[in-house]
Amino acid sequence: MSTLAHDHDHAPSGLKRWIYSTNHKDIGTLYLIFALTMFFVGGAMAMIIRAELFQPGLQFVDPQFYNSMVTVHALIMIFGAVMPAGVGLANWMIPLMIGAPDMALPRMNNMSFWILPFGFALLISTLFMEGGGPAGGWTMYPPLVLQTGDAFPFLIFAIHFLGISSIMGAINIIATVFNMRAPGMSLMQMPLFVWTWVITSFLLIAALPVLAGAVTMLLTDKYFGTSFFDAAGGGDPVMFQHIFWFFGHPEVYILALPAFGIISQVIPAFSRKPLFGYASMVYATASIAILSFVVWAHHMFTVGMPLKGELFFMYATMLIAVPTGVKVFNWMATMWRGAMTFETPMLFAIAFVILFTIGGFSGLMLGMAPVDFQYHDTYFVVAHFHYVLLTGAVFALMSAVYYWLPKWTGYMYDEKLGKIHFWLSTIAANVLFFPQHFLGLAGMPRRIPDYNIQFADFNMISSIGGFAYGLTQLLFVYIVIKCALGGKKAKDKAWEGARGLEWYVPSPAPHHTFETPPKLTKQMLEM
Amino acid sequence: MKTFFIKFLSILALFPLTAFAEWGLNMREGVTQISQRVYDLHMLTLWVVTVIGIVVFGIMFWSIFHHRKSKGVKPAKFSHSTTVEVIWTAIPLAIIIALAVPATKLLIDMEDTSGSQITVKATGYQWKWKYDYIDDDLTIFSVLDTKSTEVSQLNSGLNPMENENYLLDVDEPIVLPTNTKIRILTTAQDVIHAWWVPDLGWKRDAIPGFINDNWAVIDKPGTYRGQCAEICGKGHGYMPIVVKAVPMDEYRIWVAEKKQEAEAKKNTADMVLTMEELMTKGEAVYKAQCLACHQANGEGVPGVFPALAGSAVAIEPDQRLGHIHRIIYGKNLMPAFGEQLSDVDIAAVTTYERNAWGNDTGDIVQAKEVSEARNKK
Numbered sequence: 001m002s003t004l005a006h007d008h009d010h011a012p013s014g015l016k017r018w019i020y021s022t023n024h025k026d027i028g029t030l031y032l033i034f035a036l037t038m039f040f041v042g043g044a045m046a047m048i049i050r051a052e053l054f055q056p057g058l059q060f061v062d063p064q065f066y067n068s069m070v071t072v073h074a075l076i077m078i079f080g081a082v083m084p085a086g087v088g089l090a091n092w093m094i095p096l097m098i099g100a101p102d103m104a105l106p107r108m109n110n111m112s113f114w115i116l117p118f119g120f121a122l123l124i125s126t127l128f129m130e131g132g133g134p135a136g137g138w139t140m141y142p143p144l145v146l147q148t149g150d151a152f153p154f155l156i157f158a159i160h161f162l163g164i165s166s167i168m169g170a171i172n173i174i175a176t177v178f179n180m181r182a183p184g185m186s187l188m189q190m191p192l193f194v195w196t197w198v199i200t201s202f203l204l205i206a207a208l209p210v211l212a213g214a215v216t217m218l219l220t221d222k223y224f225g226t227s228f229f230d231a232a233g234g235g236d237p238v239m240f241q242h243i244f245w246f247f248g249h250p251e252v253y254i255l256a257l258p259a260f261g262i263i264s265q266v267i268p269a270f271s272r273k274p275l276f277g278y279a280s281m282v283y284a285t286a287s288i289a290i291l292s293f294v295v296w297a298h299h300m301f302t303v304g305m306p307l308k309g310e311l312f313f314m315y316a317t318m319l320i321a322v323p324t325g326v327k328v329f330n331w332m333a334t335m336w337r338g339a340m341t342f343e344t345p346m347l348f349a350i351a352f353v354i355l356f357t358i359g360g361f362s363g364l365m366l367g368m369a370p371v372d373f374q375y376h377d378t379y380f381v382v383a384h385f386h387y388v389l390l391t392g393a394v395f396a397l398m399s400a401v402y403y404w405l406p407k408w409t410g411y412m413y414d415e416k417l418g419k420i421h422f423w424l425s426t427i428a429a430n431v432l433f434f435p436q437h438f439l440g441l442a443g444m445p446r447r448i449p450d451y452n453i454q455f456a457d458f459n460m461i462s463s464i465g466g467f468a469y470g471l472t473q474l475l476f477v478y479i480v481i482k483c484a485l486g487g488k489k490a491k492d493k494a495w496e497g498a499r500g501l502e503w504y505v506p507s508p509a510p511h512h513t514f515e516t517p518p519k520l521t522k523q524m525l526e527m
Numbered sequence: 528m529k530t531f532f533i534k535f536l537s538i539l540a541l542f543p544l545t546a547f548a549e550w551g552l553n554m555r556e557g558v559t560q561i562s563q564r565v566y567d568l569h570m571l572t573l574w575v576v577t578v579i580g581i582v583v584f585g586i587m588f589w590s591i592f593h594h595r596k597s598k599g600v601k602p603a604k605f606s607h608s609t610t611v612e613v614i615w616t617a618i619p620l621a622i623i624i625a626l627a628v629p630a631t632k633l634l635i636d637m638e639d640t641s642g643s644q645i646t647v648k649a650t651g652y653q654w655k656w657k658y659d660y661i662d663d664d665l666t667i668f669s670v671l672d673t674k675s676t677e678v679s680q681l682n683s684g685l686n687p688m689e690n691e692n693y694l695l696d697v698d699e700p701i702v703l704p705t706n707t708k709i710r711i712l713t714t715a716q717d718v719i720h721a722w723w724v725p726d727l728g729w730k731r732d733a734i735p736g737f738i739n740d741n742w743a744v745i746d747k748p749g750t751y752r753g754q755c756a757e758i759c760g761k762g763h764g765y766m767p768i769v770v771k772a773v774p775m776d777e778y779r780i781w782v783a784e785k786k787q788e789a790e791a792k793k794n795t796a797d798m799v800l801t802m803e804e805l806m807t808k809g810e811a812v813y814k815a816q817c818l819a820c821h822q823a824n825g826e827g828v829p830g831v832f833p834a835l836a837g838s839a840v841a842i843e844p845d846q847r848l849g850h851i852h853r854i855i856y857g858k859n860l861m862p863a864f865g866e867q868l869s870d871v872d873i874a875a876v877t878t879y880e881r882n883a884w885g886n887d888t889g890d891i892v893q894a895k896e897v898s899e900a901r902n903k904k
Binding site for chain 1: 551552553554555564565568569572573576579580583584586587590591594595596597600601602603604605606607608611612615616619620623626627630631633634635637638678679680681682683685686687688690691692693694695717718719721723725728729730731732734735736737739740753754755756757758759760761762763764765828829830831860
């Protein structure tokens, strides 16, 4: 194995190693640590939200601060936790999976990471300004968002920073995958995780400039006298929503597609069986990505679109169920007649398949315009997107961390603690979010700090689930630190059924790998 | 299946808490034919996905149980099957088409506002609703009731559990006739709001500068409650909607009464009240209209809503007219109250603000002064 990865480690030490790093593994680690930190910052805000909603009446925060918690929680979790975690995994794993020595554009890689802390410093600093942080929801609909105080320009520029960072990351991934695959690896021989990240990168490049345009128009509306979104000046507030969701819906898949990729690595490994329907997985991912650009207005069925518009967006939305269904069936068929074992990554992957599908079911319901008029902007929606983003995207990320942790640290994590973390997380997340379906159907609007007493019981259950979920994640940090410090030595191929090039380099992966391209064997290319 | 189990568990565990309201688990069937059809389509879809879920997860759990290494299974080698893949692409497609047909029919009917008998325009404000009965030239402002307002203050020490309609009650409910096709227009004054009464089966955004339309035929008399459903700032959770549906003849009587009341409100300029009366009335108006922003203690919210306690506009003698004008015409974020409040109401609240929280100016503002202020800019 060591012929593939000759280790001559000359990394600078100390702080410089991290600030100047152009190494894909170090930058991947930075991204992952940053994402985990932001997961706790955003999570702390979620705890404030759930504490306030624990019972009716206002106990802890005033409504303005509550709204800014709702807003900043979403921005941090989307742009600070899930996206950077995905990019971190891509950084670490894509070069290893395609036999490349590093990312194609290592200096840009460094910059795209180091923009993030500054972007979030801008965003979080707004919470300490007079007038408070942005409080109009992460969707930033005008005219409400234009009422934001001093925080407003900071919000806009923070979003520009995060957008630039993501676009650079995406360009890097595309350049790496198209130019630096080991000789003999065709596109249709790449691991599915790599495929999903290529497609995600195209989504990022297409969608994020649109967001940048939208928020810039907000900025000029507020400070430079334009009226893009002001009816009094001939503009249209709904136009913002169209532009925003033209970004926003692909963004949903930017969060979800890498998760699909992770699950497509983990399930075959622990089923000890090749991934079922590789080609249809690639095509399904691509169809989802393409469809994601023509369904945006299902987020805004209630704005009063023409009937034909509503029908088009309803049909297009319902159509997404088909390729998504194909993916779920393929994962099941991969498990079918395999020889499964249930280590923590597999547990998270199975939970992902079930709970993401539940989120998909409520998604189908929400996609039907006439009933969406009832569901829209209620807790039913909150339950839906937390099923796809928390028990979906975040569970997949957890699965990925447990799956590749042995490769990163050289040690096996504590399996028993990992399983406890899984079960507590799964139970807590369901106690947290399942009752929110009921709340939404019973008529509780989202983004309210206080509610009628008929919603009291389910809110209390939901909050208890929330606190349990939050506490449980501290266990995750402990498990990761414990694993980084030592434990059972991991083999190069840490999992019996694991497939892919990354398992042909030593564990832990040395600082430099594949400095000379690997000679691929048939076995190495198995999916 | 896991989720059913959890639902079951949570219901078991929390029975002791159910002392107050009934447990809302599902969408309401509502009181219009449309809301009934929305409910039916919701239930149809819910059952379809539940059955799919049971079948799909059932197969998966069977596999998880049987195809495990610990049972000594040797893994199979297959990795695709065109037939199977075509089948599981076709079946979901067929199910979706089957669901899209009723959805399309319902949507077409919901969007057909033709043939309406009366028209009501709902205008969202931060944070209240204004209703214009277009055919009867009647305007109603509807604000969260003071009982809820008091309880809902941060650390009010009052128990919301004592009020069944906490946050779902207003000072002036609107009345609508039953068995009548009512066209409901929605628009807004400042930011986007959404008008939603679940029992009518839909919600619709209220967008400044644009007018949306929708309709309802209410079958059953009763009181139906809803809330704003689009985040619209600090008071988003505090602008409920209350609709009283009554037979047509009762509705007519109500309209006549309200018009008389409105007429009476127009002519309050000659009312002269004592300081004490003005303060009592002023405090009531303040609680209903001003407290959400300027707070019970008149301190406002730094950086967002200016304080009134100790503020020049509420103290300085030469700003007295400015103070009244501010209430009539609004300024920046502050909405204009001139249309909503009568002369005597504005006089009372001005007096209150000039004397409460240590402002102690001793100023007495009478309705006549407000009436005159309306005429000079």
